[in-house]
Amino acid sequence: MRRFVQTTALVLAGAVLAISAPCSAALGQDNVNSGLALHSGWQSGPELESARAGLATATLDGQIYAAGGAGRVTPRDDFEVYDSDIHRWRALSPLPEGLERFGLAAADGRIWAAGGYSAESGSEPVALMWSYDPEADVWQSETPMPAARAAFAMIAHENRLYAVGGTEEPGGIFVFDIETREWSALEAPSELRRRDAGIALVDGEIWVAGGIVDRRAVARVDIFDIEAGSWRRGPDLPEARAGHVLVFGQSRILALGGRGEDLRSTHDTVFAITPDGAAWEREAPLPAARTEAAAAVLDNSIFLIGGGVGGGVFAPFTALASVDILERTP
Numbered sequence: 001m002r003r004f005v006q007t008t009a010l011v012l013a014g015a016v017l018a019i020s021a022p023c024s025a026a027l028g029q030d031n032v033n034s035g036l037a038l039h040s041g042w043q044s045g046p047e048l049e050s051a052r053a054g055l056a057t058a059t060l061d062g063q064i065y066a067a068g069g070a071g072r073v074t075p076r077d078d079f080e081v082y083d084s085d086i087h088r089w090r091a092l093s094p095l096p097e098g099l100e101r102f103g104l105a106a107a108d109g110r111i112w113a114a115g116g117y118s119a120e121s122g123s124e125p126v127a128l129m130w131s132y133d134p135e136a137d138v139w140q141s142e143t144p145m146p147a148a149r150a151a152f153a154m155i156a157h158e159n160r161l162y163a164v165g166g167t168e169e170p171g172g173i174f175v176f177d178i179e180t181r182e183w184s185a186l187e188a189p190s191e192l193r194r195r196d197a198g199i200a201l202v203d204g205e206i207w208v209a210g211g212i213v214d215r216r217a218v219a220r221v222d223i224f225d226i227e228a229g230s231w232r233r234g235p236d237l238p239e240a241r242a243g244h245v246l247v248f249g250q251s252r253i254l255a256l257g258g259r260g261e262d263l264r265s266t267h268d269t270v271f272a273i274t275p276d277g278a279a280w281e282r283e284a285p286l287p288a289a290r291t292e293a294a295a296a297v298l299d300n301s302i303f304l305i306g307g308g309v310g311g312g313v314f315a316p317f318t319a320l321a322s323v324d325i326l327e328r329t330p
Contacts, residue, residue: 041284041327043324043327045087045323046087046089047322047323048305048323049078049080049089050069051306051308051319052070053306053310053315053320054068054075054101054315055067055292055293055294055306056099056103057303057305058104058105058106058112058156059297060106060109060110060111061134062084062299064081064082064303065081065106065132066081066082066305067080067099067113068095068099068100068113069100070292070315070316071098071119072316074098074119075116075117076099077096077097077099078091079094082323084299093138093139095130096130096141097118097128099116099118101151103153103154104154105154105156107159107160108178109134110131110132111134112129112130112142112154112176113129113132114127114128114130114144114154114161114176115127115128115145115148115149115150115154115166117150124148125150127146127149128141129145129176143176145163145174146183147174151165151167151195152165152166153197153199155200155206156201159177159179160175162176163175163176164192164199165194165195165197165211172186172188173186188224188231189222189231191222192222193213194212194213194218195211195242196210196211196243197209197210197212197246198211198241199246202248202253204226205223205225206226207223208221208224209221209237209246210241210258212263217240217242217258217259217262219239219240219241220237221234221237222234234277235277235278235279237255238280238282239269241258241259241267242258242259243259243266243291244291245257245258245293245294247295247297249295249300249302250300250302250326250328252272252273253272254271254272254273255269255270255271255272255280256269256270256286256304257270257289257290257307258290259291266289266290267291268287268290270282270284270285286324288322290304290308290320291307291310292315293305293306294306294307301325301328303323303325304323304324304326306321306323307322308320
């Protein structure tokens, strides 16, 4: 039996141009453990300084950074940090451009931001990339991605950044070598060409769960072994999901919230992978239905940050500043 070992987490929550009404969906039994493992413990944490959906987060040196998100007219350039010593958020130098549904990761002592929809590009994704120096509180331009991409995740692993999933062709993985500042590309299954998936790093593997194909959410799970350079199928989610959060924390993988197959309903469901990685089980629901949120893991606590009830063009009007924290003793 394989048991997961805690490493780090980075997640993506995407958006879709559809009305999303809150609901709590009934959980199907396919790929669900028949014994429900219910865990309470979600608590309200310090709110963001601004309500945002379609934002991204990264954790560096014991601090959580939250960047960007949907604005009512253009994507936002907000950039905040959560200081666990004082339990509050504070504003930092803004992003070079307003961004939403972009990639954010922490590596080599810096925060890296790439792609997404920018305040300058309108409805077209961008390939631009920047890095942030937390000591100087300064952003600088970096080598752009090989192609524009949005609604994807950027994963940091061993001095490389992996841009996975998203909206545009080509559908493979872009890999950024932090030392050489150069991008390369890896092939990926055609089924990986889906946006708004939940994506997380788990013990040297990248898990891609759900997402949107042909304007409908799917339940498919794909797993990329970084060292072997190979893909395999994982257990499908119990229900189709998009715009959800996939996070690896407390030695388990959780899929939080998101929208259903028709993309019109927003859910409060929590699915957790079993210790052997073979199936999913249901846990206690979120405090409220949520989509296009972001997540981070800090001191064995899982932070669910921002998001909203609606997706796409409706995200700014339903956006939340809420931060919910799931604490658990190891």
